[in-house]
Amino acid sequence: METEYLKYFQEVDSTELYNLMTQYGDDVWRYAYALTGNYEQSNDIAQEVFLKVHLKMSTFRGQSSFKTWLFSITRNIAINEMRSGYFRRILLFGNVKSTQVAQSAxxxxxxxxxxxxxxxxxxxxxxxxxxxxxxxxxxxxxxxxxxxxxxxxxxxxxxxxxxxxxxxxxxxxxxxxxx
CATH class of the missing domain: 1.10.10.10 (Winged helix-like DNA-binding domain superfamily/Winged helix DNA-binding domain)
Incomplete structure (x- = not known):
């Protein structure tokens, strides 16, 4: 599925951006959360990542997988955020929900x-x-x-x-x- 997106790089429109966000949005958010430990900040980072991807799509050279390139952008944005004073003022842990079905309370x-x-x-x-x-x-x-x-x-x-x-x-x- 990843290669389908690569052939459209030169002519990305809002529909393609939406498709990219649908395909990779959860992965980008979870990676941002893994780096920052903050729910709200991960949302902001994910939005910024896809904005940057939309603007810089033509710079992708195909030397790595698209997902690797996307995670590289995510990492760089997250690191920049963590260096800011905002990150030092926020809580690092949120609620973790179990995906398992419980047998009892x-x-x-x-x-x-x-x-x-x-x-x-x-x-x-x-x-x-x-x-x-x-x-x-x-x-x-x-x-x-x-x-x-x-x-x-x-x-x-x-x-x-x-x-x-x-x-x-x-x-x-x-x-x-x-x-």
């Missing part, structure tokens, strides 16, 4: 609590570790795509992934008082 509470705890652990990782973990697990980018997006080597991506997973596991055990 208690089960629903426990599932929501576990999901919230895991999200807090992931969001508390350093940006470098959190970013590679979420790009791989949530957005299903390959090691090579992550390396291209972040302008780092594949070995660095693998190293950060390993460190991120170990750190999440360690913090999860500490949170649950497991040995």
């Amino acid at each position: 208690e089960g629903d509470y426990m599932a929501n609590q576990a999901a919230a705890d895991l999200r807090k652990i992931i969001m508390s990782l350093s940006r470098k570790l959190r970013e590679v973990l979420i790009l791989n697990l949530e957005h299903e980018l390959t090691i090579q795509e992550i390396a291209e997006l972040l302008h780092i080597s594949e070995g660095t991506v693998k190293s950060r992934m390993s460190r991120a997973r170990k750190e999440v596991e360690r913090r999860w055990r500490n949170l649950n008082h497991e040995s």
Whole structure:
């Protein structure tokens, strides 16, 4: 489906922009949220990303996948936002909703609590570790795509992934008082 959009780059109209937003909007928002940890700011970033994509569509050279290019724009905008004073004044965590069907009110509470705890652990990782973990697990980018997006080597991506997973596991055990 991604390649269908690439052939229309030179003549993007509002319908095509809408189609791009429909196809990639959730991914862009989730990546922005993974970087910022803020619901409202992620909405703003996602809107800014698609505005920039609309204006800069002709600059896409096809050297990477469209999704990688889109995430690169998302990352740059999010980093610029995080450098601003606004980001330092906002809360980093919102409500995390479980997508699982609960067997009971208690089960629903426990599932929501576990999901919230895991999200807090992931969001508390350093940006470098959190970013590679979420790009791989949530957005299903390959090691090579992550390396291209972040302008780092594949070995660095693998190293950060390993460190991120170990750190999440360690913090999860500490949170649950497991040995």
